[in-house]
Amino acid sequence: MVLTPDFATRPVISFQHVWKRYPTGTEALRDINLVVPEGDFVFLVGPSGAGKSTMVRLLIREEKPTKGKIFVEGIELGRMKRRQLPFYRRKVGLVFQDFKLLPNLTVYENVAFALRVHGEPDSLISNRVAEALDTVGLAGKELTYPANLSGGEQQRVAIARALVHAPRMIIADEPTGNLDPATAWEIMQLFLRINARGATVVMATHNREIVDLLRRRVIAIDAGQIARDDRSGRYHEDVSKPQVRAQ
Amino acid sequence: MFRNLKFALNSAWQSFWRNLAVSLAAVVSITLILILAGVNLLVGHAFSQVLDGFKDKVSEMSINVADDTPLQSVYAFRDQLAADPRVASVKFVTKAEALSQFEQDPNNYALAQQIDGNPLDAKLDVRVRDLTDVSAIDAIARQWPGVDPINPTNYQGDFVNRMLQLSSWLGIAGIGLMAILVVVSVVIVMNTIRTAVYHRRKEIEVMKLVGATEWFVRGPFVIEGVMTGLIAAAIALSLLVLSYPPAVARFSADISFIPLSYDPSFISSLARDLLVGGALLGALGSYIGVRRFVRL
Numbered sequence: 001m002v003l004t005p006d007f008a009t010r011p012v013i014s015f016q017h018v019w020k021r022y023p024t025g026t027e028a029l030r031d032i033n034l035v036v037p038e039g040d041f042v043f044l045v046g047p048s049g050a051g052k053s054t055m056v057r058l059l060i061r062e063e064k065p066t067k068g069k070i071f072v073e074g075i076e077l078g079r080m081k082r083r084q085l086p087f088y089r090r091k092v093g094l095v096f097q098d099f100k101l102l103p104n105l106t107v108y109e110n111v112a113f114a115l116r117v118h119g120e121p122d123s124l125i126s127n128r129v130a131e132a133l134d135t136v137g138l139a140g141k142e143l144t145y146p147a148n149l150s151g152g153e154q155q156r157v158a159i160a161r162a163l164v165h166a167p168r169m170i171i172a173d174e175p176t177g178n179l180d181p182a183t184a185w186e187i188m189q190l191f192l193r194i195n196a197r198g199a200t201v202v203m204a205t206h207n208r209e210i211v212d213l214l215r216r217r218v219i220a221i222d223a224g225q226i227a228r229d230d231r232s233g234r235y236h237e238d239v240s241k242p243q244v245r246a247q
Numbered sequence: 248m249f250r251n252l253k254f255a256l257n258s259a260w261q262s263f264w265r266n267l268a269v270s271l272a273a274v275v276s277i278t279l280i281l282i283l284a285g286v287n288l289l290v291g292h293a294f295s296q297v298l299d300g301f302k303d304k305v306s307e308m309s310i311n312v313a314d315d316t317p318l319q320s321v322y323a324f325r326d327q328l329a330a331d332p333r334v335a336s337v338k339f340v341t342k343a344e345a346l347s348q349f350e351q352d353p354n355n356y357a358l359a360q361q362i363d364g365n366p367l368d369a370k371l372d373v374r375v376r377d378l379t380d381v382s383a384i385d386a387i388a389r390q391w392p393g394v395d396p397i398n399p400t401n402y403q404g405d406f407v408n409r410m411l412q413l414s415s416w417l418g419i420a421g422i423g424l425m426a427i428l429v430v431v432s433v434v435i436v437m438n439t440i441r442t443a444v445y446h447r448r449k450e451i452e453v454m455k456l457v458g459a460t461e462w463f464v465r466g467p468f469v470i471e472g473v474m475t476g477l478i479a480a481a482i483a484l485s486l487l488v489l490s491y492p493p494a495v496a497r498f499s500a501d502i503s504f505i506p507l508s509y510d511p512s513f514i515s516s517l518a519r520d521l522l523v524g525g526a527l528l529g530a531l532g533s534y535i536g537v538r539r540f541v542r543l
């Protein structure tokens with residue numbers, strides 16, 4: 001079932017005239033304005049260097065905007081104090097192209113890691129990890145090390161780790177970038193299920209087939225600006241049909 | 248809190264063994280530094296021991312009494328000295344007692360055989376409370392009419408003053424050496440831990456991304472630093488404790504005029520200093536070493 005985002009619901013993410021210039025002088029983002037409502041599924045697309053990853057880095061507060069404001073669940077990220085940052089990141093699930101798994105930890109330990117840093121008790125960790133591994137279809141692989149898993153399985157572990165603390169928002173940066181098409185599709189099914197449960201998903205991707213197939217909201221970034229924002233978009237602009245704009 | 252501590256302890260322990268080569272490099276570096284620090288402490292202690300011995304001896308002075316001085320005058324002067332707050336004790340030694348003391352000293356055996364009669368003065372043996380007051384008491388004694396005008400007093404004041412000066416200079420040098428050792432060791436530990444942290448930067452990145460606080464990330468490294476420091480301190484202490492008695496014995500045999508002796512009671516304070524010092528060095532080095540990587 002494809003859920004249509006409810007734009008009447010409260011915004012989870014809001015970019016207000018956001019500019020980002022790196023110390024090298026590169027202007028990565030220019031006057032970005034966008035609103036992501038709760039439960040939305042957003043693809044950020046565009047060529048390499050367009051500014052997608054910068055948007056992700058701003059969202060997880062690895063970077064601060066040079067100008068403008070970013071609000072996530074009412075919190076202005078640019079003014080957030082350093083000591084508040086861990087607590088913000090605990091509300092978000094993060095998935096990356098390179099999985100970012102710890103090679104010396106087993107599948108169970110990798111997923112449990114996200115709860116350990118929160119200081120959760122062992123009993124809760126054990127239940128939540130079992131649930132998360134079950135969701136991503138890796139039950140029975142708890143004691144396996146990442147090196148013994150396929151790329152798709154490793155990404156499933158990363159997704160389980162992103163899910164295990166039940167975040168309301170998942171941010172994914174090229175999560176299918178290292179995967180073959182069939183595996184990429186399986187991974188996308190997982191994201192759709194997570195979104196169907198109510199979590200907002202923001203995903204930067206180059207995967208044209210998936211974007212075109214799923215027909216979700218597409219924000220195209222080009223040279224640091226929003227080139228288009230379609231409610232049910234494709235990877236490239238479809239000039240044959242009029243588009244329904246998100247805003 | 249307890250769960251985080253348990254996690255930090257487990258993580259520190261695992262990391263110590265997982266990065267054994269780096270851990271051992273840190274242990275060796277801190278051990279060498281703590282051995283130097285320990286030798287510095289032992290030498291300082293030995294010197295103060297020697298100095299204390301000298302101080303005991305030289306805080307005593309003898310006031311020689313002229314043969315024709317009436318006994319009452321001697322007693323009066325003795326009481327005057329005893330009432331002086333700078334004087335710890337005064338003892339009157341008669342001529343006969345002085346001769347007996349002289350004869351009892353084996354070094355004087357040959358000389359005692361040749362003595363005819365008693366050429367020695369009666370004397371007042373005075374012990375002063377503070378070495379710096381010896382010269383003042385000496386001045387009072389010289390003004391007393393009953394003192395032997397040819398050989399009024401005996402004491403080793405100048406020698407003591409020089410020793411005190413030397414001691415204060417050695418103290419300053421010791422503190423300077425310790426300060427250098429502390430800086431050097433912090434830099435070494437910091438760089439060693441930074442190497443360990445560099446190997447684990449991916450883990451730290453993941454920790455930060457999943458919402459670990461700075462202290463959650465830093466904790467295991469600081470505990471690992473403390474562990475490294477304590478292991479190094481234990482090794483350094485063992486080596487120092489083993490080599491302390493033979494070193495003292497060898498020194499005493501070679502340089503017998505300096506009364507150096509083995510002091511087992513100093514071992515406990517040396518152990519405390521080295522263990523606390525090692526733990527603090529390890530913790531501080533780790534704290535600084537990990538800072539750049541941990542900052543959110």
